[in-house]
Amino acid sequence: MEGEVSKKKGAGTIHRYKPTQISPSDDPTPEYINLVSMIFSMCGLLLKIKWCAWASVFGSLVGFANSRVTEDGKQIMSSFMLSVSSVVMTYLTNPAPMNPPW
Numbered sequence: 222m223e224g225e226v227s228k229k230k231g232a233g234t235i236h237r238y239k240p241t242q243i244s245p246s247d248d249p250t251p252e253y254i255n256l257v258s259m260i261f262s263m264c265g266l267l268l269k270i271k272w273c274a275w276a277s278v279f280g281s282l283v284g285f286a287n288s289r290v291t292e293d294g295k296q297i298m299s300s301f302m303l304s305v306s307s308v309v310m311t312y313l314t315n316p317a318p319m320n321p322p323w
Contacts, residue, residue: 251292254284255300262300265307271319274311277304 265274
């Protein structure tokens with residue numbers, strides 16, 4: 222009886238787990254960071270929110286640090302220049318120090 226149960230369960234058809242290899246080029250994190258950085262810089266430019274402008278500078282620097290060699294340099298530079306311009310424009314309109322958001 223026990224021999225019949227092991228045959229039914231397929232004891233000889235055990236497959237080992239083989240993890241798939243993810244290449245570093247498939248990681249979309251730098252693109253997401255650049256997108257969030259551009260959103261923050263537009264909020265800083267249009268709404269004059271200083272912490273958004275500084276968050277966009279931080280995000281663009283992180284996106285630049287995590288970018289790949291094959292990625293287009295024009296997009297990275299435009300993201301960085303947009304974030305710097307948002308900081309400059311927010312401080313040109315109101316040169317007072319930034320108030321904490323909390």
